[in-house]
Amino acid sequence: MADETIDVKGLTCPRPLVETKKKLKSMQTGKTLDIIGDHGPSKKEIPEMMKEQGQEILYVKDEGKAWRVGIRKKV
Amino acid sequence: MSKATIVLFSGDLDKALAAFVIATGAAASGWDVVLFFTFWGINLVRDPKKKAKKPKDMMSNMFGMMMPNGADALTLSKMHMAGMGTAMMKSRMKAKKVQPLKDMIKDAKELGVKFLVCDMSMDIMGLQKSEFIKEVDEIVGVGTYLKESKDANLTLFI
Numbered sequence: 568m569a570d571e572t573i574d575v576k577g578l579t580c581p582r583p584l585v586e587t588k589k590k591l592k593s594m595q596t597g598k599t600l601d602i603i604g605d606h607g608p609s610k611k612e613i614p615e616m617m618k619e620q621g622q623e624i625l626y627v628k629d630e631g632k633a634w635r636v637g638i639r640k641k642v
Numbered sequence: 643m644s645k646a647t648i649v650l651f652s653g654d655l656d657k658a659l660a661a662f663v664i665a666t667g668a669a670a671s672g673w674d675v676v677l678f679f680t681f682w683g684i685n686l687v688r689d690p691k692k693k694a695k696k697p698k699d700m701m702s703n704m705f706g707m708m709m710p711n712g713a714d715a716l717t718l719s720k721m722h723m724a725g726m727g728t729a730m731m732k733s734r735m736k737a738k739k740v741q742p743l744k745d746m747i748k749d750a751k752e753l754g755v756k757f758l759v760c761d762m763s764m765d766i767m768g769l770q771k772s773e774f775i776k777e778v779d780e781i782v783g784v785g786t787y788l789k790e791s792k793d794a795n796l797t798l799f800i
């Protein structure tokens with residue numbers, strides 16, 4: 568189980584990315600975040616952009632029409 | 643770190659939305675983002691609830707009345723159709739869960755986007771800093787925009 572979860576289903580560009588960043592900002596280093604969403608491009612872009620910022624990507628998986636991305640806050 | 647500087651020249655809803663999608667997207671991706679509001683773009687940072695602190699001349703008052711007062715008052719650059727098109731676009735945005743411009747401005751600020759306003763445009767349009775939203779950081783000249791852009795990877799004029 569992740570420490571924190573956000574549901575960005577139904578949200579479109581750039582909100583899944585923005586909500587992920589806002590949530591990560593409020594979290595302590597070492598904590599994990601589980602994001603569930605259904606905006607297509609964000610499934611690829613959230614892991615890419617968060618990895619570039621030094622975060623650890625734990626998983627990217629499909630759940631029916633939705634996806635889940637897991638991130639550990641490193642910085 | 644990557645950096646973007648965006649000149650917001652237009653005071654149109656559609657163009658401002660594009661600028662804020664890029665600005666908040668970049669900020670969420672860890673970029674430094676600087677917005678430079680100039681000419682019609684200044685109307686985006688007007689706060690309709692705030693008043694000018696210093697007295698204004700007649701031309702300044704007229705300009706102030708004729709231009710959109712704040713992010714909520716912007717209209718589409720195309721298909722405005724006396725307000726019908728803009729209203730349709732706003733309801734469509736709501737249905738598709740696209741944030742209103744006002745919320746994007748708040749998000750941008752929360753993610754560290756810098757809001758700079760062009761001093762010369764302010765002068766021409768007779769606007770004062772006391773009439774702006776609290777998100778505005780500084781009133782600056784073109785030199786600051788150039789200085790900020792020198793080490794930017796991306797600079798846009800919208």
